[in-house]
Amino acid sequence: MTPSARIAAAIDILDSVVDAARGEGAPADRIVAEWARAHRFAGSKDRRAIRELVYDAIRHCGPIPASGRAAMLALAEQRPELAPLFDGSQYGPAVRGEGEPVATPGIAPEWLMAELANSGVDDEEAAALMDRAPLDLRVNTLKADRDTIEWRERGEPLAAPQGLRFASGTMVEQWPAYRDGLVEIQDHGSQLACAAVAARPGETVIDLCAGAGGKTLALAAAMDNSGTLLACDTDKRRLGNLSPRAARAGAGLIETMLLDPGRELEALRPWHARADAVLIDAPCSGTGTWRRKPEAKWRLTPQRLAQFGNVQDRLLDIAASLVRPGGRLVFVTCSLLDAEGSDRFAAFLERNPAWVCERPDLPLGRSRGEGIRLSPARDYTDGFFIARALMPC
Structure with a gap:
C-alpha cells in the first residue's frame, strides 16, 4: 500500500470507531481487527502502520470528532509529514478543502477534563493517560516462579512479587511459557x-x-x-x-x-x-x-x-x-x-x-x-x- 492509501484506510476505520463510540458499538481494537480480516491483501507492515495512525489520531483528538477524516486532518496538523498524503491519488484521500472541518486536539472532552481536574488529576497525569501502555506479565506461582523461568527476552522486574514488564507489542502469546499457563498478561496495577x-x-x-x-x-x-x-x-x-x-x-x-x-x-x-x-x-x-x-x-x-x-x-x-x-x-x-x-x-x-x-x-x-x-x-x-x-x- 502507498502511504496515501494507508491514510485513507485509517480514515475508514476511524469513521467506524466514531460511529461505534456514539452508538456504544464495538471497541476500536475489534474494529481494527475486523478491518484487517476483511483486507487480507494488506501486508503486516501496512496493518501495523494503519493501526498506529488510527490510535495516534484517537489520542490526539479531545472531543469526539465529526468524522474519521476530521480526526486524521487534525493529526496531520501535528505531524506535517502527513499533510502531503491528502493528495487525491487513486487510493488516497481527497485533497484538503478550504475551510474543511478539523477535529479539536486535546486529551478528552472538556467536561471530562474538568472531572479529572476536580479529582486531583493534574495536567501531567492527564497527558499520561494518552501514552502507550507496556506489556506486563504475572508469573503464575501455581506452576512457576519469576526467578526460575527461562525467558526469551529479558523483562523488567516489577514491584509486584511476580510481575515483569516487556515492550508493548511483545508477542508473549507465542511463548511456550504463555501457552503452558506459566504466565498471564496482567497490568502491574491490576496485580x-x-x-x-x-x-x-x-x-x-x-x-x-x-x-x-x-x-x-x-x-x-x-x-x-x-x-x-x-x-x-x-x-x-x-x-x-x-x-x-x-x-x-x-x-x-x-x-x-x-x-x-x-x-x-x-x-x-x-x-x-x-x-x-x-x-x-x-x-x-x-x-x-x-x-x-x-x-x-x-x-x-x-x-x-x-x-x-x-x-x-x-x-x-x-x-x-x-x-x-x-x-x-x-x-x-x-x-x-x-x-x-x-x-x-x-x-x-x-x-x-x-x-x-x-x-x-x-x-x-x-x-x-x-x-x-x-x-x-x-x-x-x-x-x-x-x-x-x-x-x-
Missing part, C-alpha cells in the same frame, strides 16, 4: 489490586465482578489452590472465558456463578456472611485504561458516569453482606475519577459505620481519600483506585 485482597490458602474468597477472570486467577495463585474461590459475573460470555484459562493455569479451586442483574443477592444468599474476603472490581468508566482504550473517552457522558456510581454503590452493599465478621472487603475501580473511587468508598463507610477502613499497604500509589490511587504518570501502571475495609468481629 497490586489483587495483592490488596491478601488472599491466603484455605480462605473463602469471592470475586464479585470477575469478568474473564484475570484477577480471579491471581487470587487462585495467592491461595495456592487451597480454599474456596467463587468467581461471579453477569456477563455469560466473559465469565465463560474463565474455565479454559483456569485449566491452563492449573487453578482447580475456582467455582463460577452467573448472576442475574438486579437479583444478585438472591443467588448469593447461600454465601451470606461466609467470605473471608470479597473483591469488588466494579464496572466503571475505565479512565485509568485509556492508554489501551483511548476511544473510551468518547463513550463516557455525565449520565453514564452517574449510572456507574449507582452500580458501584449497589455492589459495595452486596459485597458487605457476604463478608463474615473479621473479614475484609476490597473495592477497586480502574478509574481516576473520585466519583467512582474515593467518593464511592466514603459513601459506603458512611452507610456502614461499623466497618473499619484499612488502607492497603502497597509498594506504589498515593493516598486518595481512604484508599490508594495508582496512575500512569507516577506509577507507570493503569489508573486505579483501591480501598479496603474490615468488618469487626
Whole structure:
C-alpha cells in the first residue's frame, strides 16, 4: 500500500470507531481487527502502520470528532509529514478543502477534563493517560516462579512479587511459557489490586465482578489452590472465558456463578456472611485504561458516569453482606475519577459505620481519600483506585 492509501484506510476505520463510540458499538481494537480480516491483501507492515495512525489520531483528538477524516486532518496538523498524503491519488484521500472541518486536539472532552481536574488529576497525569501502555506479565506461582523461568527476552522486574514488564507489542502469546499457563498478561496495577485482597490458602474468597477472570486467577495463585474461590459475573460470555484459562493455569479451586442483574443477592444468599474476603472490581468508566482504550473517552457522558456510581454503590452493599465478621472487603475501580473511587468508598463507610477502613499497604500509589490511587504518570501502571475495609468481629 502507498502511504496515501494507508491514510485513507485509517480514515475508514476511524469513521467506524466514531460511529461505534456514539452508538456504544464495538471497541476500536475489534474494529481494527475486523478491518484487517476483511483486507487480507494488506501486508503486516501496512496493518501495523494503519493501526498506529488510527490510535495516534484517537489520542490526539479531545472531543469526539465529526468524522474519521476530521480526526486524521487534525493529526496531520501535528505531524506535517502527513499533510502531503491528502493528495487525491487513486487510493488516497481527497485533497484538503478550504475551510474543511478539523477535529479539536486535546486529551478528552472538556467536561471530562474538568472531572479529572476536580479529582486531583493534574495536567501531567492527564497527558499520561494518552501514552502507550507496556506489556506486563504475572508469573503464575501455581506452576512457576519469576526467578526460575527461562525467558526469551529479558523483562523488567516489577514491584509486584511476580510481575515483569516487556515492550508493548511483545508477542508473549507465542511463548511456550504463555501457552503452558506459566504466565498471564496482567497490568502491574491490576496485580497490586489483587495483592490488596491478601488472599491466603484455605480462605473463602469471592470475586464479585470477575469478568474473564484475570484477577480471579491471581487470587487462585495467592491461595495456592487451597480454599474456596467463587468467581461471579453477569456477563455469560466473559465469565465463560474463565474455565479454559483456569485449566491452563492449573487453578482447580475456582467455582463460577452467573448472576442475574438486579437479583444478585438472591443467588448469593447461600454465601451470606461466609467470605473471608470479597473483591469488588466494579464496572466503571475505565479512565485509568485509556492508554489501551483511548476511544473510551468518547463513550463516557455525565449520565453514564452517574449510572456507574449507582452500580458501584449497589455492589459495595452486596459485597458487605457476604463478608463474615473479621473479614475484609476490597473495592477497586480502574478509574481516576473520585466519583467512582474515593467518593464511592466514603459513601459506603458512611452507610456502614461499623466497618473499619484499612488502607492497603502497597509498594506504589498515593493516598486518595481512604484508599490508594495508582496512575500512569507516577506509577507507570493503569489508573486505579483501591480501598479496603474490615468488618469487626
